[in-house]
Amino acid sequence: MHVVATAGHVDHGKSALVRALTGMEPDRWEEERRRGLTLDLGFVWTRLPDGERIAFVDVPGHERLVGNMLAGVGPVPAVLLVVAADQGWQPQSEEHLAVLDALRVRHGVLAVTRSDLADPAPVREDALARIAETSLGKVEAVPVSSVTGEGLDGLRAALVRLTAALPEPDRTADVRLWVDRAFTVRGRGTVVTGTLAAGTIRTGDRLVVASDGTAVRVRGLQTLKEDREEVGAVARVAVNVHGAPADALHRGDALLTPDRWLATALVDVRLHGDPAADLPRNLVLHAGSAAVPAGVRPLGEDTARLTLARPMPLRVGDTALLRDPGRHRIPAGLTVLDVRPPRLARRGAGRARARELEAVGGTPDGAAELRRRGLVRRAELLAMGVPPPAEPVAGDWLADPGHWAALRRRLVRVVEEHAARNPMDPGLPTEAARRALDLPERALVRALVDTAPHDGPRLERRDGRVYGSSARPRLPPRVRQAVDAVRAELRRAPFRAPEAHRLAELGLTPNVIAAAVAAGALLRIGDGIVLLPGADTRAAALLARLAQPFTTSEARRALDTTRRVVIPLLEHLDARGLTVRLDTTRRRCEPPAGAGTP
Secondary structure, eight states: OEEEEEEESTTSSHHHHHHHHHSSOOOOSHHHHHHTOOOSOEEEEEEOTTSOEEEEEEOOOSGGGHHHHHHHHTTOSEEEEEEETTTOSOHHHHHHHHHHHHTTOOOEEEEEEOTTTSOHHHHHHHHHHHHHTSTTOSOEEEEOOTTTOTTHHHHHHHHHHHHHTSOOOOTTSOOEEEOSEEEEETTTEEEEEEEEOSSEEETTOEEEETTTOOEEEEEEEEETTEEESEEESSEEEEEEEESSOGGGOOTTOEEEOTTSOOEEEEEEEEEEESOGGGSOSEEEEEETTEEEEEEEEEOSSSEEEEEEEEEEEOOTTOEEEEEETTTTEEEEEEEEEESSOOOOOSTTHHHHHHHHHTTOOSSOOHHHHHHHHSEEEHHHHHHTTOOOOSOOSBTTEEEOHHHHHHHHHHHHHHHHHHHHHOTTSOOEEHHHHHHHHTOSOHHHHHHHHHTOOTTSOOOEEETTEEEOSOOSOOOOHHHHHHHHHHHHHHHHSTTOOOOHHHHHHTTOOHHHHHHHHHTTSOEEEETTEEEOTTHHHHHHHHHTTSOSSEEHHHHHHHHTOOHHHHHHHHHHHHHHTSEEEOSSSEEEEOOOTTOOOO
16 A cells, blocks of 8 residues: 655645545545535545555645644655646645655655646646755646546556655564544444554554553554554554553554654754754644654754653654744754753753764664764664664673773773772772773673683683782782791691781781682681691591591591681581581591692
């Protein structure tokens, strides 16, 4: 199916033309038929000569109803622009063309209606010249008469050529169905209609309401009055939803694929029209079928920041327009550049942001977006409408290669600085590293350590800390002297651990002892009990020479030590598997592999 919107001045024959093309009545309200004036959106359809079906969104032409017109045109990829031969170009012809230009509509056909009442040639040439100056460029023009039928076959042929030139829609895209009507059908419940510009909707699908996040289920689908199990873009579609009453949905809302869209009330945009500095500070943003008041803050000559009255599901590359309802004009169209822009708190931040946006083209560019942000979640990038340029570095996090390399250099620096300040405790806690680098998760610190370049400084993770070149504590001279004194005493009596008062006399506090143990200078077998490294293996070799099994007292005598030392030493040997406890007093010990004579 193809969907085309009408556009043109009030009473130029738009509704009569689509009625003549389709044989259907587009006006929905009794008042519309009574007054002969389209007040709201109408929808009709037919088959073209090539067999393709085409649906028309018939929009009102009166200047007071431009908001309704925008709701119909916003999601539609092509236009049937209508100008009457007997009246020529009119104010709403101009405003509707400005709308199409602002929305960057590039596909259209001009129908010069009422050609039975006046020569269509002058109006045709004038209209084509005006249209050529817009995004539509050169279009086909067909003179027609809805009364006599003259030219209708030529218009149908032109519509065949128009629809054949339309780009193929992405039917795998995330759904964003802008709602143009919501109502209740007896026996079915809530129904919404809209133009599906991309993606596919299936019965049973779960969608969410953009305005409040309400989850709904698709109970049924119709397109062109036909029940369907699925509908792919581009199509006019009616969706019967369960989970939200009709009064909770309204024109300008949207149904979305869950967890794939960001609702934003702050966007940076590139303008097409009046210079940013000339724009009123309060305008109305029209996107899809929505109309939302927006505060305008100029940034550069053609860039601005919009603060929206309510969040909207927008993505990078979306086109929309700003309208000044008081002056009845369209001062600018726009392309969305950023839906998660940085705050502008510091003096001069606006000018700096304008310079940054000069390099942003408005076409989603994953690598460029990642360069600007440094780090971003993959899901958030997708929700912005930007394709991820690489695989995540940790969890769902993507990192710009240059930023990632800079983070690692900073990590090396802060680890080495910590080690220099704390030689006895050189490992930087992972959480401290996260805070130092201002990272959102510890997993990123771990990934920075694990993805070290082959030719770069080495880092390692151990026991929740990050180590650099100082993988072991370095003992200051004073501490080294005290440790050496203990080591000398232990060499004379290997299993007579120094008493607590001796350790205190030497200044060996628990923290200092921990550093000495980590440095490999001492072995801690219990609270306040230290021996020489390897003493446990030597003890096991001595105990293996005893008659097996042996008692705690026999072990104490064999090792020439005290009960204060032998009990934690035996428990340490049990934990290492060097001894096996048989009951409350007896153990067994086998000679350690490779153990020599003590």
